[in-house]
Each structure stands twice: as structure tokens, then as C-alpha cells.
Amino acid sequence: xxxxxxxxxxxxxxxxxxxxxxxxxxxxxxxxxxxxxxxxxxxxxxxxxxxxxxxxxxxxxxxxxxxxxxxxxxxxxxxxxxxxxxxxxxxxxxxxxxxxxxxxxxxxxxxxxxxxxxxxxxxxxxxxxxxxxxxxxxxxxxxxxxxxxxxxxxxxxxxxxxxxxxxxxxxxxxxxxxxxxxxxxxxxxxxxxxxxxxxxxxxxxxxxxxxxxxxxxxxxxxxxxxxxxxxxxxxxxxxxxxxxxxxxxxxxxxxxxxxxxxxxxxxxxxxxxxxxxxxxxxxxxxxxxxxxxxxxxxxxxxxxxxxxxxxxxxxxxxxxxxxxxxxxxxxxxxxxxxxxxxxxxxxxxxxxxxxxxxxxxxxxxxxxxxxxxxxxxxxxxxxxxxxxxxxxxxxxxxxxxxxxxxxxxxxxxxxxxxxxxxxx
Amino acid sequence: xxxxxxxxxxxxxxxxxxxxxxxxxxxxxxxxxxxxxxxxxxxxxxxxxxxxxxxxxxxxxxxxxxxxxxxxxxxxxxxxxxxxxxxxxxxxxxxxxxxxxxxxxxxxxxxxxxxxxxxxxxxxxxxxxxxxxxxxxxxxxxxxxxxxxxxxxxxxxxxxxxxxxxxxxxxxxxxxxx
Numbered sequence: 001x002x003x004x005x006x007x008x009x010x011x012x013x014x015x016x017x018x019x020x021x022x023x024x025x026x027x028x029x030x031x032x033x034x035x036x037x038x039x040x041x042x043x044x045x046x047x048x049x050x051x052x053x054x055x056x057x058x059x060x061x062x063x064x065x066x067x068x069x070x071x072x073x074x075x076x077x078x079x080x081x082x083x084x085x086x087x088x089x090x091x092x093x094x095x096x097x098x099x100x101x102x103x104x105x106x107x108x109x110x111x112x113x114x115x116x117x118x119x120x121x122x123x124x125x126x127x128x129x130x131x132x133x134x135x136x137x138x139x140x141x142x143x144x145x146x147x148x149x150x151x152x153x154x155x156x157x158x159x160x161x162x163x164x165x166x167x168x169x170x171x172x173x174x175x176x177x178x179x180x181x182x183x184x185x186x187x188x189x190x191x192x193x194x195x196x197x198x199x200x201x202x203x204x205x206x207x208x209x210x211x212x213x214x215x216x217x218x219x220x221x222x223x224x225x226x227x228x229x230x231x232x233x234x235x236x237x238x239x240x241x242x243x244x245x246x247x248x249x250x251x252x253x254x255x256x257x258x259x260x261x262x263x264x265x266x267x268x269x270x271x272x273x274x275x276x277x278x279x280x281x282x283x284x285x286x287x288x289x290x291x292x293x294x295x296x297x298x299x300x301x302x303x304x305x306x307x308x309x310x311x312x313x314x315x316x317x318x319x320x321x322x323x324x325x326x327x328x329x330x331x332x333x334x335x336x337x338x339x340x341x342x343x344x345x346x347x348x349x350x351x352x353x354x355x356x357x358x359x360x361x362x363x364x365x366x367x368x369x370x371x372x373x374x375x376x377x378x379x380x381x382x383x384x385x386x387x388x389x390x391x392x393x394x395x396x397x398x399x400x401x402x403x404x405x406x407x408x409x410x411x412x413x414x415x416x417x418x419x420x421x422x423x424x
Numbered sequence: 425x426x427x428x429x430x431x432x433x434x435x436x437x438x439x440x441x442x443x444x445x446x447x448x449x450x451x452x453x454x455x456x457x458x459x460x461x462x463x464x465x466x467x468x469x470x471x472x473x474x475x476x477x478x479x480x481x482x483x484x485x486x487x488x489x490x491x492x493x494x495x496x497x498x499x500x501x502x503x504x505x506x507x508x509x510x511x512x513x514x515x516x517x518x519x520x521x522x523x524x525x526x527x528x529x530x531x532x533x534x535x536x537x538x539x540x541x542x543x544x545x546x547x548x549x550x551x552x553x554x555x556x557x558x559x560x561x562x563x564x565x566x567x568x569x570x571x572x573x574x575x576x577x578x579x580x581x582x583x584x585x586x587x588x589x590x591x592x593x594x595x596x597x598x599x600x601x602x
Binding site for chain 2: 080081082084123124130135138195196206213220265267271272274276279283289292294400
């Protein structure tokens with residue numbers, strides 16, 4: 001039942017990108033051969049919702065009751081780790097590149113503080129000419145910039161490296177949901193540092209949050225003066241409490257933990273502070289027992305979000321294989337997709353804009369003929385970095401520590417159309 | 425002065441044309457209020473490896489046992505062996521044959537980190553509820569349980585930075601790689 005008119009571009013059913021053009025929107029499950037309305041469905045009628053007025057405008061919008069009630073996935077609360085833990089974005093159900101604010105992933109070390117912005121302070125001290133304190137109201141009057149950036153926890157996808165066998169229950173969300181993307185609006189950090197007057201001896205900043213853990217991270221001054229920002233808004237609204245309301249540090253492209261939430265202090269220092277979360281955590285021990293510290297830019301990475309783990313293909317035909325790609329070192333130059341476990345590759349179409357350090361959407365048409373397949377994607381960034389395989393990362397650094405894992409994700413499809421996490 | 429500052433800043437706001445990262449730094453408002461480091465003494469909790477930021481006070485492991493038993497043992501167990509993977513704070517050896525157990529004792533490169541973290545984040549159910557003396561005491565106790573210092577060795581702002589951590593040379597700084 002293979003369609004002879006379809007142009008194959010790589011093994012096991014990958015098709016020329018032009019075959020997607022007539023397909024409209026939608027993820028897995030689009031079958032070109034079948035139309036939505038069969039010939040026997042009778043004449044079309046005007047539906048009842050077109051015959052009566054609906055409710056009017058409302059102060060705060062809600063999603064349709066018919067739309068999937070998407071949720072983040074989080075563990076159950078742990079009384080011995082009050083407020084600690086993470087929630088993961090439902091990547092396989094999202095389209096485009098922007099994560100809705102209420103679905104942006106979270107990682108907290110002592111819960112979300114209930115901050116009254118009128119009482120919140122941002123202090124800049126240490127190796128500066130004049131220590132300064134800023135109020136929220138003051139900060140709102142500064143010149144701001146808006147940029148679209150991804151944020152990824154450096155622990156994202158770590159289980160894929162850690163596990164010796166694929167996760168039979170793994171989904172894009174459960175395995176890779178600690179990445180999100182938003183338009184962040186705020187003040188270039190350099191503006192505020194310049195106002196305090198950085199002394200020549202300073203070469204790092206120490207950023208501290210106002211949460212109960214006073215979570216701290218050290219960031220090289222060069223980054224702080226380059227593109228770091230004090231983010232006050234997320235997709236147009238004040239940053240969510242789980243993202244640092246009223247303000248967070250944002251270090252584009254760098255491991256998420258450095259973008260300290262609820263930012264309340266920046267101290268200019270000579271050398272890093274060696275906070276707990278840059279020594280005990282977020283460091284990667286190698287097979288020779290030395291450990292990599294201050295690994296900042298997130299590696300070039302991509303992921304097929306549909307079809308992905310726990311989905312099923314219900315009929316043979318053409319599917320839109322789609323996913324996300326990103327790099328902490330620039331923009332996405334290219335994404336390739338394989339349907340035969342990496343033996344052959346075809347270039348995917350880039351569906352979104354290619355912003356620097358932002359999620360980028362790709363897709364490619366694929367004809368599933370009812371056989372088994374291994375779907376993979378491989379991204380290349382503007383600096384020329386190519387996403388490595390899981391095995392090459394494992395060979396190089398082992399899996400004593402699993403931060404900063406950006407290997408290729410494999411999804412297997414069996415004869416029944418079931419999609420599962422795979423190691424290939 | 426605040427009035428003048430405000431007028432000046434509004435003018436500055438109005439005259440900002442571009443919003444490029446670089447252009448904004450010269451033309452933006454300046455609304456930070458000067459503050460002195462002494463006013464920040466209770467606010468700035470950062471303790472650095474060279475001892476910078478360590479407060480006055482002192483403590484020994486012998487004194488710290490009582491603090492530990494009362495305030496830490498419920499989550500970290502009687503001798504720091506933990507009640508979960510995340511709460512193990514004693515033991516381990518980076519050169520062990522199997523996968524190394526990485527703890528305060530076996531893994532952390534700086535003693536200042538123990539003080540800095542415990543003062544700001546522990547006990548997890550009541551962070552910042554210990555006095556500076558109690559933090560010195562309980563940090564001494566955790567280091568003592570790890571065999572790093574003696575039971576009566578006093579920790580204070582000048583001795584703590586000199587404590588030698590077993591894995592001090594175990595880290596490779598990647599910060600220059602972009």
C-alpha cells in the first residue's frame with residue numbers, strides 16, 4: 001500500500017519535506033489517504049453552537065473544556081525535602097516553540113517563596129565602587145529588552161544516560177521535560193552592574209535567590225556583562241512565582257540552575273564562591289574520578305516530540321514527525337531525522353524562526369508501512385556542533401554523573417504502532 | 425534629590441531610542457540607592473573559600489553533636505548516613521572500586537561550602553534558624569563524622585578556610601569553555 005508518487009529521502013519511509021505542505025497542522029496521526037469525513041456521513045448541518053450566543057468576555061482566559069487539559073508532571077511531595085523537586089513540561093502535546101507560562105518546567109530547592117514585590121530588594125555589592133539596593137518599582141523604570149530563549153535544567157534527560165535499559169514508560173515529558181522556552185523581558189544585567197561600578201579585581205558574580213534555600217550560583221563576569229538579564233516578565237506577564245517572581249537572573253543558553261530565581265543579591269567577587277549547587281550538584285564525575293565543574297552552555301540537542309514514547313500509530317500512512325532542537329551556543333543550523341536507527345538521515349524542515357539559544361521546531365513527513373522503525377533526530381548548531389549519540393557520550397564520560405546529557409533520543413515503533421523509549 | 429533624580433530619569437527614558445543591549449547601558453535611568461556593606465551584614469550570607477564572608481563565632485564537633493542530634497539527625501540519620509540518596513552527608517571514597525559515593529566528606533572541594541550551605545539552607549524544615557556559633561559547631565561535627573577534623577578542633581573564620589578537603593584537587597574548571 002506504499003504510495004508510488006511519494007519521494008523517499010532516506011530509509012524506512014522518510015519523505016521529501018514537500019509532502020508535508022498540503023497536510024495542515026497536527027502531530028502524529030495524520031494520515032493523508034483518509035479524509036476526516038467519510039462519504040457516508042450525510043449532509044453537513046450548522047452545529048448548535050452557531051445558533052446561540054456564548055458567554056462574553058472574561059477577566060482571565062481559560063482553555064477550552066474540549067482541549068487536552070495539559071499538565072506538568074511532578075513527583076509527590078517529600079516531607080523530608082520541603083518544597084524540593086521538579087515539574088516537567090508536556091513537550092509531546094505542545095506545538096510551536098513557546099511554552100505556556102503555566103506549563104514551564106520548574107525545579108525548586110526549597111519551594112516557591114511568597115514574595116511581596118513592594119518589600120523585595122535586589123542588592124549589588126562586593127567588588128563594586130558603590131553597593132546599591134534596588135526596589136521592584138525602581139527596576140520597572142529601566143530600559144528593557146525582550147528575547148526568546150530556552151531554559152533547560154542541566155539534569156534534563158539524565159535518566160536516558162543513567163539507565164542501562166530503555167524506560168518502558170518513558171515519554172518526551174518524563175524523560176526530557178526539564179526544558180521550556182519563553183520570551184523573557186528584563187534589564188540587561190550590565191546596566192545594573194555598570195551603575196554600581198565593577199572594580200577591576202572582580203571576575204565573577206555570585207547570584208543569590210530569596211527562597212528558603214537562598215540558592216546561590218557563581219557566574220563569570222564576562223557572561224554577566226554579555227547577555228545575562230534581570231528578567232521581570234515572561235511571555236508578557238510578570239514572571240510566574242515558580243519562575244522567580246518578582247525577578248530572576250537569566251543566563252541565555254546556560255544550565256538552568258545558574259538563572260537564579262527570586263534574585264535578591266548579586267555580589268561581585270574574585271573567583272567563584274563554590275556554592276553547594278556548583279560543587280556537590282551540577283558537576284560531572286568522569287570515569288577517572290575527576291569532576292567537571294562550571295559546565296555552562298547547554299549542548300546542541302534535539303528531540304522528536306511526536307511520535308514519541310507511549311503514543312501509538314493507529315493506521316498506516318503518512319505522519320508528520322516533529323520535534324524541538326536547541327543549542328546553548330547559538331542557533332539551530334540543521335536538523336536531520338532517521339527512521340532506521342541512524343543508518344540513513346534526511347534533512348527536516350525548520351518550521352519556526354531560528355532564534356539564538358531558543359527552541360526551534362522541525363518536522364518531516366514519514367510514511368509508516370506497519371513495520372518496525374527507530375526514529376531519531378540529530379541537530380547541528382550555528383557553531384558547527386553536532387549532537388552526539390547516547391553511546392558516544394557514554395563511552396566518553398560514563399554515567400557516574402548524568403548532568404548536561406544531550407545525546408540523540410531514540411524512539412522505537414513496533415509492528416503494532418506502539419512508540420517506546422529505545423537505546424540505539 | 426529624589427525629585428531631581430526622578431525628573432532626570434524620566435528624561436533619560438524618553439530619549440532612549442534603541443533597545444540594543446549595548447545602547448541601553450549608557451542611556452538608562454540610575455535608580456539604585458546607595459547602601460553600605462555594614463548595612464548588609466545580616467543580609468549577605470555568602471562565605472567564600474578564602475574566608476571572606478565568614479561571620480564571627482566558633483565551634484567544635486564536641487559542641488556540635490547536640491545541635492546535630494536535635495536539628496539534623498531526623499533527616500540525615502544518627503551518623504550522617506542519610507535516609508535517602510540525597511541526604512547522605514558522611515562517607516564515600518572517590519577512589520573506590522565501584523561507583524564512588526559522593527558526599528560532603530568524599531566529594532566537596534571546599535570547607536567554606538559546608539558552612540555557606542548549612543547557614544543558608546539547613547535544617548531544611550527551618551533554614552536560617554541556627555546561630556552562627558551553632559553553624560560552626562554543626563559544620564565541625566559533620567566534618568568530624570567524615571574524619572576530616574578532630575573532635576575538639578575549633579572552627580572559626582580563620583581556621584575553617586584552612587581545613588583540607590580530601591577531594592580539593594578533584595575538579596576541572598570548565599568555565600573558560602564556551
